[in-house]
Amino acid sequence: MSAPRPPARSGPVRVGVLGTASIARRRLLPALAACPDTRLVAVASRAPATAEEAAAPYGCEAVEGYGALLARDDVDAVYVPLPAALHAPWVRAALTAGKHVLAEKPLSTDAATTGGLLALARDKGLVLSENVMFVHHARHAEVRRLIEDGAIGDVRAFHAAFTVPRPPDGDIRHSAGLGGGALGDMGVYPVRAALHLLGDGL
The missing domain is CATH 3.40.50.720 (NAD(P)-binding Rossmann-like Domain)
Known part of the structure; x- marks a missing residue:
């Protein structure tokens, strides 16, 4: 960064x-x-x-x-x-x-x-x-190159999901005071993927 x-x-x-x-x-x-x-x-x-x-x-x-x-x-x-x-x-x-x-x-x-x-x-x-490990993976670099080169046409929409099993009750990820919540914990991945593949101008 x-x-x-x-x-x-x-x-x-x-x-x-x-x-x-x-x-x-x-x-x-x-x-x-x-x-x-x-x-x-x-x-x-x-x-x-x-x-x-x-x-x-x-x-x-x-x-x-x-x-x-x-x-x-x-x-x-x-x-x-x-x-x-x-x-x-x-x-x-x-x-x-x-x-x-x-x-x-x-x-x-x-x-x-x-x-x-x-x-x-x-x-x-x-x-x-x-x-955020996936931004260093070769497949993501190739997808980014294909998008930048226009090889797959104009990208008009981006849909992404990232899920994991629900953490048990009492897990720190349920605590707002510790920065918990789905957006900060798991939402980072699709949001970061969009920024990585489509650019910071989103």
């Missing part, structure tokens, strides 16, 4: 994870640990035992508190899988601490805040990216 600065050091990107959400445990922690271009340095949680449990399978450090992880000088970038309402404050804190950021979607809960985060990343020469 923002232009990267040239790498300040060689070797794998040293990554810290702010939180132990299911998506982090199931997908990102294993991927970061397996990738030769990243080194998983630490996992932070408000609860020390939770941080230990998430970090142990990967041999990385468990850190109590997100701020403590951001204060480390052996972390180049952070991944933020916290509830949506907490993305903006912790993304801002990470950028202020000089860390590149990969944050779960949505980047924030309103456009003005998102714009401010992008401006902060740009001013600091840091990478800020929202974790």
